[in-house]
Amino acid sequence: MFKNLWHKDKGFVVALGLVGCLILSAIGFYFLGTVPMTEPVGTEIVVHRGDNLESMIQVWFKSYMEGYESFLIPVKQQIKGYEVKSYTTLETGDNPVVQIDFTISPRVKNQDLTLAFEGFEEKGEIHCQWVLWLKESVAQEETYVITRVGRRAQYDAEIYYESGEQEKDEYEQEFIEEIPYTQTMYTYKIDNEKCYVSYDGGQMWVEVPIDLETLVKVSDGHSSYNKLQEGSYLISPNKTAFVFGGAYNAEEKGFSPLKLIYSNDQGQSWQTSVISSEVSGVRVKFVSFPTSSVGYVVAAFGRTMSQEAQAIFKTVDGGITWEYFGSTPRTSLLQAAGFITETIGFFTYPIVEGADTNFYRTDNGYIYSEINLPVIEVDGLTPFVQPEIPYFENDELYLMVGQGPDSDYKGGRLMAKFKSNDLGMTWEFVEYVEPPVTEIG
Structure with a gap:
């Protein structure tokens, strides 16, 4: 009798355990899982008699966004609500183009949703800008099919290249006199439309195996064919790296x-790795390798007026593979970024009226600290407002702070030098520095 009861209880316990596992799995999926986002491309939009295309796009978009308000998808993909700021028709005809500006209120804060919607986060909301390319259906009248979804930067880039302005700009840039290289131990030069690096002050040169236009191209139409964007490259005996891409093709x-092209043996061999295919319209990018294996790339992209999205990517295997690491502390235009250790990085922005600071520090990307530098007053002025990225000199951490774009104190060249004893949390003034006139070769 007791044996039969045990078997019955045992079966009940097993069944209860299975139910518990299913419940835990469901809870885990709800809070941690993801499902593929519904792809707008291929969606048909029918324009009924008496309606217009823009109004029917509004109907479609409302239905599309309501899918993310559902409690049936994982919580980190849910939104509490959204607000459309504007619908703008960019082109009409058989192949219309419509822009949608909108904001999303995520149910829980997470970077995956920000990246998925290709927006930027500000004050708990995700700001998005979609451009829909449509094509009139051949098979069915008054029906349009969404063929592409992109950003305004992509649309503007296409107009730029197709308008003839590209040829004009490229002609002017192609014949700009090449700039002589800077005479430092580790340097680069652009000569005859090729990029070279030197590890001995310019006595010997090694060619970087990449097409120059691919290396220098940016998305705002201001590609420079005679110099590299400051911070987009690193030249040292143990690691040489150049960030490129994210521009319109x-x-x-x-x-x-x-992408990143890099060498660990002073240019004897080179490797290329993909950092991300998710960013588009890259304006500036910055690379830093505080160790031979740990490196960071910070990219600013999708510029809209004075705002832009920014993303941090990290490698722990010397640049072979990369993962999304997080976002930056602000969405105003990024001035410079870099990591000085495996976890500590700095970000600088232009001065914005009303902002407490334009200088930020992060420890492992989880917390951003606002750094307020001592105010240095000279001759009744406070010209030193633009921090650069800190650097180590004889194992001491220093920071150079330049003048703002409209300042001309002492010709605008004088800088303030600061020192930190706590890895950049606090700073003390050291001296004024006037950078020497750069020697060129």
Whole structure:
């Protein structure tokens, strides 16, 4: 009798355990899981008699966004609500183009949703800007099919390249006199449309095996063919690296992936890795390798007026593979970024009236600290307002702070030098520094 009861109880316990596992799995999926986002491309939009295309796009978009308000999808993909700021028709005809500006209120804060909607986060909301390319259906009248979804930067880039302005700009840039290289131990030069690096002050040169236009191209139409963007490269005996990509490719009618070409043996061999295919319209990018294996790339992209999205990517295997690491502390235009240790990084922005600071520090990307530098007054002025990225000199951490773009104190060249004894949390003034006139070769 007791034996039969045990078997019955045992079966009940097993069944109860299975139910518990299913419940835990469901809870885990709800809070931690993801499901593929519904792809707008291929969606048909029917324009009924008496309606217009823009109004029917509004109906479709409302239905699309309501899918993310559902409690049936994982919580980190849910939104509490959204607000459409504007619908703008950019082109009409058989192949219309419509822009939608909107904000999203995520149910829980997470970077995956920000990246998925290709927006930027500010004050708990995700700001998004979608451009829909549509094509009139051949098979069915008054029906349009969404063929592409992108950003305004992509649309503007296509107009730029197709308008003839590209040829004009490239002609002017192509014949700009090449700038002589800076005479430092580790340097680069652009000569005859090729990039070279030197590890001995310019006595010997090694070619970087990449097409120059691919290396220098940016998405705002201001590619420079005679110099590299400051901070987008690193030249040292143990690691040489150049970040490129994220710009519009006219032949492929899309944005190229953000990539890194690097060498660990002073240019004897080179490798190329993909950092991300998710960023488009990259304006500036910064690379730093505080160790030979740990490195960071910070990219600013999708500029809209004075705002832009920014993303941090990290490698722990010397640049072979990269993962999304997080976002930056602000969405105003990024001035400079870099990591000085495996976990500690700094970000600088232009001066914005009303902002407490334009200088930020992060420890492992989880917390951003506002850094307020001592105010240095000279001759009744406070000209030193633009921090650069800190650097180590004889194992001491220093920071150079330059003048703002409109300042001309002492010709605008004088800088203030600061020192930190706590890895950049606090700073003390050291001296004024006037950078020497750069020697060129």
